Amino acid sequence: MKKRIAFTLALLMAFSLVLFASCGKVTAYSLVSDAVAKNEALDSFDADVDIDMSVKVSGVTMDIPMGYQIKASGLAGENPVTSTTMSVTAMGMTVETDAYIEGEWCYVTMLGQNMKTKMDESTEQYDGYSSIESVFKPLPEALLADVEITDNGDGTRSVSAAISDEEFAEIYQDFIDDMSASAGQEGAVSDLSVSNGKVDITVDENGYVSVYKVSFEMNLKVESSGVSMDAKAPVEMAITFHNPGTAVTVTPPDGYQDFPEVSSSLLG
Secondary structure, three states, X not given: OHHHHHHHHHHHHHHHHHHHHHHOOOOHHHHHHHHHHHHHOOOOEEEEEEEEEEEEEOOEEEEOOEEEEEEEEOOOXXXXXXXXXXXXEEOOEEEEEXXXXXXXXXXXXXXXXXXXXXXXXXXXHXXXXXXXXXXXXXXXXXXXXXXXOEEOOOOOEEEEEEEOHHHHHHHOHHHHHHXXXXXXXXXXXXXXXXXXXXXXXXXXXXXXXXXXXXXXXXXXXXXXXXXXXXXXXXXXXEEEEOOOOOOOOOOOOOOHHHOOEOOHHHOO
């Protein structure tokens, strides 16, 4: 009888250990969700955003690389500030813009000119933090259910997932809208669809997201001057956080409060 009881207790202990281990197992979903939440709770960060987009129309390809260097601080308080250096290249010409946002004001230096304007929808393009928010999101648990975690051997871990066209459009709609507007330039965009969506996320040894990469392809129709053209535009965006968790100081440009005020329409 004692042997039977001991054997039963041993089985219960073994079952409890297995159950405990399975409950504490890190999954792709828990790894990504916890890391995204940890980054979102930061009071400050320093990040680079690199966007590679190629627009293919009638056999002609135009590359439109975009880059953002972003610093933000005070995010957990009532007075956040951000500093963004942007560079956009099109038709062989690169334009670099510096923007500092404090309170309701956006201070911009572009083509050697200093300006300030009140923040509204037309100035959102100068808010690097907003550009990150449109992409940096947790992923649905079902999407990561069968995804494995890759140990990179340097303390970081990575997750890679293909996303259905419908789900990708639902999760990243704001980013898709921004990229389609850039692809269409001054033309009207219609019949927009996306395909081949993929997300690659790397988590550092401290549990923060260090790299969040999104790629997809747009198929769209661009109408300009009464002419309609079919276009394809593969897009890849990579957000790289530098030493997340380390305090970042944002320094305003010299004399920024004395920048001449202009209408936001001039910057939109």
